[in-house]
Amino acid sequence: MYYSALRELRSKSRKPSAVLTHERKKEIEAIVNRIRKEHGIRTADFDLIEFLTLDYAFEVQIRRIEDDTIALLLVDEKHFVKGSSSNRVIIINQYILENDVNFRKRRFLCAHEFGHFILHKRADQATFAVRDTPDNSSLQEQEAEYFAYCLLMPAELIDNLYGREDARSDVERIRSKYGFSMGELVSELFNVTKTTAVWRLKELGKTENLE
Secondary structure, three states: OHHHHHHHHHHHOOOOOOOOOHHHHHHHHHHHHHHHHHOOOOOOOOOHHHHHHHHHOEEEEEEOOOOOOOEEEEEEOOOOOOOOOOOEEEEEEOOOOOOHHHHHHHHHHHHHHHHHHHHHOOOOOOEEEEEEOOOOOOHHHHHHHHHHHHHHOOHHHHHHHHHOHHHHHHHHHHHHHHOOOHHHHHHHHHOOOHHHHHHHHHHOOOOOOOO
């Protein structure tokens, strides 16, 4: 069962991490782009919870779990996960729920857990579990993190803000009106935290008026 998998994860969570390569990033980005295309996801701030629920039969729970655990992914393809009405459950620790900023953190965590499901669950695994903690920097964690960045802030949509002349005009008009930096603007448009937006913009080489 997934509970034994969680116990095993505890012993592995602090092992030294490898480096996420450029080639692997490209692979993950291609996987995300295929998912977005297949499921008709075109907007920047799409309803992620609805997508996970309707398209992948996930149940997302917000409840109190151990303080050193940010989120859990539990999958049992043969039975409902205990305490749920689904075979696939994402549990977000309740402390990520206090205000709008934390709502955006919670949204990113759901994308991160979904990344584990897509990237790391083998087809022959009936049960699968992931436990995320603040100090886990394993390669799988890096991959799930990058998956979430690509899912919530696709390079194509970011490029549109900078590439098309009409889009650039709209961006500058909004920035001038509200005094937004590009990091703040992307945070608002894509419904992510500013920190997350700035990281993605830097990773894509978009450093003008960043903060």
